[in-house]
Amino acid sequence: xxxDLNQTQVSVVASQPLDQxxxxxxxxxxxxxxxxxxxxxxxxxxxxxxxxxxxIMCVFPFIYVIIxxxxxxxxxxxxxxxxxxxxxxxxxxxxxxxxxDQLLGSYxxxxxxxxxxxxxxxxxxxxxxxxxxxxxxxxxxxxTFLAFFTMLFSGGLVPTYIxxxxxxxxxxxxxxxxxxxxxxxxxxxxxxTFFMKSVSESILESARIDGASEWRIFFxxxxxxxxxxxxxxxxxxxxxYWNDWFTALLYIDDxxxxxxxxxxxxxxxxxEFMKQNVDVGLMQQSLFDTLPQDSAKMAMVVxxxxxxxxxxPFFQKYFISGLTIGGVKE
Amino acid sequence: xxxxxxxxxxxxxxxxxxxxxxxxKDSSTSDKGGxxxxxxEIKWYTIGTPQKDTDKVxxxxxxxxxxxxxxxxxxxxxxxGDWAQKSQVxxxxxxxxxxxxxxxxxxxxxxxxxxxxxIDDLLNKEGKDLKNAVNPALxxxxxxxxxxxxxxxxxxxxxxxxxxxxxxxxxxYKFDLTKVKTLEDxxxxxxxxxxxxxxxxxxxxxxxxxPYDYTFNxxxxxxxxxxxxxxxxxxxxDTDLAMSTFKTMHSYYKAGYLKEDAATSKDSWPxxxxxxxxxxxxxxxxxxxxxxxSAKYDVVSVPAEEPTTxxxxxxxxxxxxxxxxxxxxxxxxxxxxxxxxxxxxxxVDKGIEGVHYKKNDDGTIEDLPARIDKYNIPTxxxxxxxxxxxxxxxPKDKWDKFKEFNEAAKPAPTLGFxxxxxxxxxxIASITNISKEFYPALATGxxxxxxxxxxxxxxxxxxxxxxxxxEIQKQFDDWKGKQK
Numbered sequence: 001x002x003x004d005l006n007q008t009q010v011s012v013v014a015s016q017p018l019d020q021x022x023x024x025x026x027x028x029x030x031x032x033x034x035x036x037x038x039x040x041x042x043x044x045x046x047x048x049x050x051x052x053x054x055x056i057m058c059v060f061p062f063i064y065v066i067i068x069x070x071x072x073x074x075x076x077x078x079x080x081x082x083x084x085x086x087x088x089x090x091x092x093x094x095x096x097x098x099x100x101d102q103l104l105g106s107y108x109x110x111x112x113x114x115x116x117x118x119x120x121x122x123x124x125x126x127x128x129x130x131x132x133x134x135x136x137x138x139x140x141x142x143x144t145f146l147a148f149f150t151m152l153f154s155g156g157l158v159p160t161y162i163x164x165x166x167x168x169x170x171x172x173x174x175x176x177x178x179x180x181x182x183x184x185x186x187x188x189x190x191x192x193t194f195f196m197k198s199v200s201e202s203i204l205e206s207a208r209i210d211g212a213s214e215w216r217i218f219f220x221x222x223x224x225x226x227x228x229x230x231x232x233x234x235x236x237x238x239x240x241y242w243n244d245w246f247t248a249l250l251y252i253d254d255x256x257x258x259x260x261x262x263x264x265x266x267x268x269x270x271x272e273f274m275k276q277n278v279d280v281g282l283m284q285q286s287l288f289d290t291l292p293q294d295s296a297k298m299a300m301v302v303x304x305x306x307x308x309x310x311x312x313p314f315f316q317k318y319f320i321s322g323l324t325i326g327g328v329k330e
Numbered sequence: 331x332x333x334x335x336x337x338x339x340x341x342x343x344x345x346x347x348x349x350x351x352x353x354x355k356d357s358s359t360s361d362k363g364g365x366x367x368x369x370x371e372i373k374w375y376t377i378g379t380p381q382k383d384t385d386k387v388x389x390x391x392x393x394x395x396x397x398x399x400x401x402x403x404x405x406x407x408x409x410x411g412d413w414a415q416k417s418q419v420x421x422x423x424x425x426x427x428x429x430x431x432x433x434x435x436x437x438x439x440x441x442x443x444x445x446x447x448x449i450d451d452l453l454n455k456e457g458k459d460l461k462n463a464v465n466p467a468l469x470x471x472x473x474x475x476x477x478x479x480x481x482x483x484x485x486x487x488x489x490x491x492x493x494x495x496x497x498x499x500x501x502x503y504k505f506d507l508t509k510v511k512t513l514e515d516x517x518x519x520x521x522x523x524x525x526x527x528x529x530x531x532x533x534x535x536x537x538x539x540x541p542y543d544y545t546f547n548x549x550x551x552x553x554x555x556x557x558x559x560x561x562x563x564x565x566x567x568d569t570d571l572a573m574s575t576f577k578t579m580h581s582y583y584k585a586g587y588l589k590e591d592a593a594t595s596k597d598s599w600p601x602x603x604x605x606x607x608x609x610x611x612x613x614x615x616x617x618x619x620x621x622x623x624s625a626k627y628d629v630v631s632v633p634a635e636e637p638t639t640x641x642x643x644x645x646x647x648x649x650x651x652x653x654x655x656x657x658x659x660x661x662x663x664x665x666x667x668x669x670x671x672x673x674x675x676x677x678v679d680k681g682i683e684g685v686h687y688k689k690n691d692d693g694t695i696e697d698l699p700a701r702i703d704k705y706n707i708p709t710x711x712x713x714x715x716x717x718x719x720x721x722x723x724x725p726k727d728k729w730d731k732f733k734e735f736n737e738a739a740k741p742a743p744t745l746g747f748x749x750x751x752x753x754x755x756x757x758i759a760s761i762t763n764i765s766k767e768f769y770p771a772l773a774t775g776x777x778x779x780x781x782x783x784x785x786x787x788x789x790x791x792x793x794x795x796x797x798x799x800x801e802i803q804k805q806f807d808d809w810k811g812k813q814k
Binding site for chain 2: 157161162254255265267269270273274275287
């Protein structure tokens with residue numbers, strides 16, 4: 001989605017000088033003035049067509065998913081996926097309505113962990129990064145190395161699982177979905193560099209002279225100055241939390257705490273299991289009756305992505321300005 | 331100044347600890363009990379989608395268990411698709427729990443690793459009734475290096491592969507199914523269906539059947555013939571039988587009896603869509619009845635092999651006691667009761683009488699809506715079938731037929747033999763990859779076996795087929811020697 005919007009803007013911008021040229025050209029006696037920034041009309045057309053095709057390629061899968069979600073199951077089994085289905089049906093959405101308790105619950109969990117997780121994550125990462133970015137901090141080398149080390153070597157799945165479940169006792173709690181993703185060594189290093197580059201020592205010096213405490217310096221001076229960097233890691237960590245399903249797979253047994261993406265993965269994995277173990281299903285048909293069919297799966301994808309897809313255009317300009325502010329300021 | 335920065339950092343580090351501490355309330359409470367006459371809590375992981383009424387049913391279960399064996403049970407289901415990965419991580423992490431569902435190769439590998447308790451002694455004391463109740467073939471088939479590591483579900487011990495037909499079409503064209511013995515016999519029927527029924531695919535995609543007992547699975551070359559020389563492992567793809575069977579399959583494929591994408595398709599051919607004529611499946615007594623019920627039209631099966639007891643048919647569902655269990659004896663007492671006590675077995679499986687099911691005057695039962703919606707437990711993964719109440723529409727002699735079926739079954743050549751693949755791990759890895767490439771295409775007839783089968787065998791040879799064959803034969807001879 002983000003790409004296509006960009007491209008449509010680009011092509012709009014590119015076609016503007018062309019219009020002006022036509023209007024201007026009539027006045028200045030057919031004298032061909034060419035803007036240096038203008039593309040040759042042929043090239044422009046080719047690019048527009050190429051980008052147009054690319055845009056359609058980006059949007060098409062999503063439209064296809066919507067179409068499949070509105071196809072009747074009978075028609076999928078008989079004819080496979082079709083662009084214009086033989087038979088339309090809203091059964092898939094009726095199925096979703098039946099499981100709305102689980103769906104809404106999962107939505108709630110996802111939103112909660114995304115909001116809480118992002119806030120905690122951004123705070124912790126920027127605290128850590130700020131501390132190791134300041135030259136007067138004596139142990140900064142050690143702590144930088146400590147973070148850096150985890151980027152190269154990690155404990156692996158089983159030790160992580162042992163720490164989270166047995167040492168911290170987080171199994172089947174909402175914190176198991178939040179805490180494992182809170183710290184990210186890579187973001188710490190990015191933020192450290194960002195703090196070192198964009199927050200000059202002299203600003204902090206002047207703040208100290210005016211009598212600001214460390215807290216005040218951090219929240220009222222450093223934080224606003226490094227907003228672009230913070231916006232970036234906040235965006236990454238939001239996406240990380242929204243799309244995370246693996247921690248839920250490992251640490252959550254309670255259906256009430258399953259986030260949305262994990263729910264989707266679970267359904268997908270259950271279908272896969274069902275296909276590999278046909279005999280289990282045949283002996284006790286009712287076990288798998290509750291599993292959604294292809295169309296319902298697609299309907300769930302629609303439900304899960306739609307909010308983000310719809311809200312993205314409204315936030316896009318903040319993202320772009322947030323990400324570019326740093327570059328033009330100095 | 332520096333001090334404050336250190337403080338800041340310390341704060342960051344401590345937030346994590348504080349947050350963790352806030353939520354660690356349930357970890358300390360879980361392993362209490364078992365002493366001072368307190369009922370011991372048995373933690374039981376099993377497969378299936380977690381159900382809404384599990385707590386309600388287990389409140390009843392626990393009431394009963396406290397009286398009987400002074401224990402309570404906490405059953406935690408793990409969803410079908412998550413099972414493989416999650417259970418493996420839990421076992422590897424040494425998480426403390428008592429009983430876990432396991433099956434097939436997972437059971438063998440985890441038992442060899444020492445993740446499960448060997449229960450031979452427990453079976454003689456706490457599990458005496460259980461040992462008497464379970465079909466000996468099931469227990470013997472699950473011995474690994476001479477020891478039993480889990481309680482198999484007492485159900486059908488044998489497997490019988492069958493050709494299943496759509497009865498409506500069989501009747502319509504008056505096909506004589508008694509003549510069907512092999513894949514070749516299907517030809518005239520497939521032809522008729524192809525010519526006259528446009529909406530029907532003659533063959534629901536299946537892999538051609540070969541009469542072997544597989545060391546790994548049907549995709550891998552290593553197999554012991556069920557008929558004839560049962561003591562020597564062969565490469566099943568290097569036999570005349572494989573060539574002729576795949577040739578037949580290829581001619582069917584060319585004739586359009588199978589879907590074109592048969593080799594790669596993941597289509598599961600759901601029974602309730604009537605778009606097929608013949609399919610292959612594993613049968614059990616009264617399977618046609620079950621299948622017809624779920625398909626909502628009649629199907630009829632013809633056996634492709636005699637019922638045979640295979641390693642994987644006896645290890646389809648096993649309850650193992652974890653090596654991390656604090657009280658294996660209590661766990662065994664519970665398993666013993668679960669497999670022999672009809673009240674408990676029905677309670678765990680069907681829920682509470684009057685809430686999840688109702689009992690008719692003649693002793694048969696019927697599901698109430700609550701059982702399907704809120705307590706739909708997979709029967710096969712819990713325990714003994716033979717103490718279960720029958721459903722209203724079940725045949726009265728259902729369990730007798732199961733027993734007959736088990737008794738009629740012949741043991742497969744390698745029943746009880748579990749190959750340890752460690753010495754030839756890298757060869758097996760590359761053979762697996764080669765097989766994944768060739769087998770689906772050959773077994774669905776998508777490619778010409780004349781051309782591809784020799785190519786396949788050549789690649790297998792290069793990947794170290796002979797080394798693995800020798801290793802299997804060596805271990806098999808060792809095992810066989812110990813049997814006598």
